[in-house]
Amino acid sequence: MLESLVIVAVALACCALVYAATAARVIKQYERGVVFRLGRLHGGIRGPGFTMILPAVDRLRKVNMQIVTMPVPAQEGITRDNVTVRVDAVVYFRVVEAADAIIQVEDYRFAVSQMAQTSLRSIIGKSDLDDLLSNREKLNQGLELMIDSPAIGWGVQIDRVEIKDVSLPEAMKRSMARQAEADRERRARVINADAELQASKKLAQAAGVMSQEPAALQLRLLQTVVAVAAEKNSTLVLPFPVELLRFLERAQQPARPPRPPDEPLQRLDVPDTPDPEPDPDPAPDPALEASETDEPNRALDASEPEERGRPVPGLAPASGGRTAEPGRPRNDRRPPPAA
Numbered sequence: 001m002l003e004s005l006v007i008v009a010v011a012l013a014c015c016a017l018v019y020a021a022t023a024a025r026v027i028k029q030y031e032r033g034v035v036f037r038l039g040r041l042h043g044g045i046r047g048p049g050f051t052m053i054l055p056a057v058d059r060l061r062k063v064n065m066q067i068v069t070m071p072v073p074a075q076e077g078i079t080r081d082n083v084t085v086r087v088d089a090v091v092y093f094r095v096v097e098a099a100d101a102i103i104q105v106e107d108y109r110f111a112v113s114q115m116a117q118t119s120l121r122s123i124i125g126k127s128d129l130d131d132l133l134s135n136r137e138k139l140n141q142g143l144e145l146m147i148d149s150p151a152i153g154w155g156v157q158i159d160r161v162e163i164k165d166v167s168l169p170e171a172m173k174r175s176m177a178r179q180a181e182a183d184r185e186r187r188a189r190v191i192n193a194d195a196e197l198q199a200s201k202k203l204a205q206a207a208g209v210m211s212q213e214p215a216a217l218q219l220r221l222l223q224t225v226v227a228v229a230a231e232k233n234s235t236l237v238l239p240f241p242v243e244l245l246r247f248l249e250r251a252q253q254p255a256r257p258p259r260p261p262d263e264p265l266q267r268l269d270v271p272d273t274p275d276p277e278p279d280p281d282p283a284p285d286p287a288l289e290a291s292e293t294d295e296p297n298r299a300l301d302a303s304e305p306e307e308r309g310r311p312v313p314g315l316a317p318a319s320g321g322r323t324a325e326p327g328r329p330r331n332d333r334r335p336p337p338a339a
Contacts, residue, residue, distance in 0.1 A: 022055035027062060032098040034061045045098050063098035067159060070109065072116045074167070077124035085132065086167035087124055091116045091147065092160040100155030108154050112147070116161070119146035132166050139163060 026049070027033045033046030036059045046060070053060050074088035093112055095101045101108045123143050124132070131139060140161050148158040168176070210216040 019055065023052045025051045025053060025060050027051060030064060030066050031062045032065055034063060034098050034102050035059070036061065041099060041103070061102050063095055063101055065095055065098070067092055067094045068109070070113055070116070071164075072113065072120055074165075075117055075120045075124065077121050079124060079127060079129050079132065081128050083129045083172060084169060085124065085129065087120060087132065087163060088165055089116065089120055089143065089161060089163045091158065092162075093151065093156050093158045095155055096157045097155030100153070105154045108156050111154060112151060112156060112158075115147050115150060116143075119143055120163075122146065129168075129172075132163070136163050 025033070025046075027046055029048045031048060033051060035042045035046060035053060037054070037057055042058065051060075070091045070093070072089040072091060074086045076084065076086045078084055091112060095108065105111050120143060123139055123146070127139060140163060143163070144158055144161040147161060151158055210220065
């Protein structure tokens, strides 16, 4: 009788141990437990630690409360400015209501993934290409609001949504590369023009200073020669200074002694230019011969017969050194008859 009691007690103890092992559950710190008894939600949310359930009646569902990082597959869409792009993103979310995440949606991870993909397509169609490339922070906030609105009813909170990459067609990449190159070239030209303007102003000021002192220009020339001569494989052609030529020209001129203050100025005698010699045998004038033939014996004035042949003081003799004879006109150029 005692042995049978001992056996029963041992059997009961074994059953209790098996029941305890079957009913005992351990919930981790980052988890929450949801108990369903006969298919209905029983009690509240079980916290982390040791808990007990009815093995054949209760069913415990554990829900991870950590932040989940879920990549969103790349979605292809057309932007508002008709550019085809492929955009992928990543979603950060966590469960805030364990019971709603189990009861309200079948698989909250899959639901969040599908909602993220559709929202990303919608954002692509509403945005321009420049916004996708440069204004991503605003797009991330809009995408987060679009996903978070339905996720609240699932007991899920969206912490952050980030657009990872935007893939463009090759033609669009080349166009954007040319645009960026043209923009940088424009900036480079503007900078070079500004530098040329500033340099020209400085050079104008330097030229104004050097124009006052010719020696400064020569010093600048010598500095340039020194800078060019630093290259050993170059040929240097040095122009001869004009100032040195002027100095040598002034040195070659004889120095004139200073004129005494009492010495009178000397008058320079300029030789007279000789008169052109007359033609020794000029051609006879026909009109003159005709007048002589008509009046061969023209009488001279009786009041001054001697004065006709007398040379006038201060006048040069006639052609050939002969004086005018009485009875012959003064303009008669024929030779006198032989004696």
